[in-house]
Amino acid sequence: MTKKSKSSALHNIEGVSQSEITNASSITKIQQKRKAKPSTQELIAQILKGNITALSRAITLIESSNSKHLQQASDIIKGCLQHTNASVRIGITGVPGVGKSTFIEAFGMHLTSIGKKVAVLAVDPSSSLSKGSILGDKTRMEDLVKNENAFIRPSPSGTSLGGVARKTRETIMLCEAAGFDTILIETVGVGQSETAVHSMVDFFLLLKLAGAGDELQGIKRGIIEMADAIAINKADGDNLKAAKLAKVEFNRALHLYPLKDSEWQPKVMLCSALKHEGIEDIWVMIQSYVAHSKANHYFDYNRKEQSKFWLIQTIEDRLKSRFFNHPEIKEALKTQLQLIEDGKTTPFVAAEYLLSLKN
Structure with missing residues (x-):
């Protein structure tokens, strides 16, 4: 069926006008455009141009807990670092x-x-x-x-x-x-x-x-x-x-x-x-x-000291996240919490046991 015959067929449907068909087509194109996510390089380029939409998108990626978003956010930060x-x-x-x-x-x-x-x-x-x-x-x-x-x-x-x-x-x-x-x-x-x-x-x-x-x-x-x-x-x-x-x-x-x-x-x-x-x-x-x-020279010194602090802070955050997201730890944690509730262990003994699983 040709495009013309398709349009005619749609036009013959009861209650559907030609203008509604055109509007529906436009809406579909807009939706498809919205779904098309910009690449990492596109976001970096737009951020450097001062594009607020791109900046907001990138910040959303930074705040996300999704591992894929985390990687893209990291790449964006690296691309913007010298600026x-x-x-x-x-x-x-x-x-x-x-x-x-x-x-x-x-x-x-x-x-x-x-x-x-x-x-x-x-x-x-x-x-x-x-x-x-x-x-x-x-x-x-x-x-x-x-x-x-x-x-x-x-x-x-x-x-x-x-x-x-x-x-x-x-x-x-x-x-x-x-x-x-x-x-x-x-x-x-x-x-x-x-x-x-x-x-x-x-x-x-x-x-x-x-x-x-x-x-x-x-x-x-x-x-x-x-x-x-x-x-x-x-x-x-x-x-x-x-x-x-x-x-x-x-x-x-x-x-x-x-x-x-x-x-x-x-x-x-x-x-x-x-x-x-x-x-x-x-x-x-x-x-x-x-x-x-x-x-x-305190201004620059302070910035460097802050960067060192956030290096340690980031490592601690990542280690904590990896620990609690480990499948074995997740299951063992449920068991230990129940044992604490039943009075069969202490928080300190339970912690030692969980930490030993990662050694």
């Missing part, structure tokens, strides 16, 4: 309610207004019960998400240490290859993710509130030692006086600690993300830090 490191990486953390999303939007809009290309990697907390994640950062950053010089990628934290998305570091590298010169990483802000984020950024900004008891948290040694600066947000209206008092207290606390390896004295700033006040001053301060750390 990375040309950015300033800024970690932003703070307790829930401190206004991280509002601050990041205001900060990102300021940066794009002065010609910067900004990528926001916002890590959303995953439920320990349902494993679900809201991923609502795009809805909270309505203006920034529409900005052509900004890219927002919310990722579920999953079960990784401290709530940091498992492949955030690789995502940073792809964003740099795509031409983003300022990378903002928002942490979950529940007190556990700071260490992991600190190990992948150049500058660590801690957002605080005044007048809500939050200034007392400044005495906690761990977080205050990691911070390169503290920004007291919502310093406006009736809260301005309390914010100024909190600034004094934080400055006192910061001077109790020894000088950082970068030889940088952490600053305390006031800002109101809602009113866009103090945002420009924070960026000027970050630029000052970058210039300072590059002048004394």
Whole structure:
């Protein structure tokens, strides 16, 4: 049967018009086009051109647990490697309610207004019960998400240490290859993710509130030692006086600690993300830090030390994954869990037994 006779036959079917046949054909072609997945080299080429769709596809491959996707993601990262490191990486953390999303939007809009290309990697907390994640950062950053010089990628934290998305570091590298010169990483802000984020950024900004008891948290040694600066947000209206008092207290606390390896004295700033006040001053301060750390060579030294850390971290993650995905271990683990439940063994004895199976 010829194409013409096929068309005529379809046209003779009751209730099917010629226009519907044409539309159906167009839809089929679109669907076939969508199903055609770009090759690794095509993705690399498009990422280097700054194509956001290609960048998003590659990040999805990075976040996938599929072994085939993992290999392709690895190849993409290798292809983009020589185009990375040309950015300033800024970690932003703070307790829930401190206004991280509002601050990041205001900060990102300021940066794009002065010609910067900004990528926001916002890590959303995953439920320990349902494993679900809201991923609502795009809805909270309505203006920034529409900005052509900004890219927002919310990722579920999953079960990784401290709530940091498992492949955030690789995502940073792809964003740099795509031409983003300022990378903002928002942490979950529940007190556990700071260490992991600190190990992948150049500058660590801690957002605080005044007048809500939050200034007392400044005495906690761990977080205050990691911070390169503290920004007291919502310093406006009736809260301005309390914010100024909190600034004094934080400055006192910061001077109790020894000088950082970068030889940088952490600053305390006031800002109101809602009113866009103090945002420009924070960026000027970050630029000052970058210039300072590059002048004394700490910037490059820190990046190299971070790469060494992530080498060890990656090996540990891979070993853990291979161990638990081994068929023999999977079956033996079920047995040992049941023995623990029945009170016939201890967690330590069971662990020793499982580990011995791989020796």
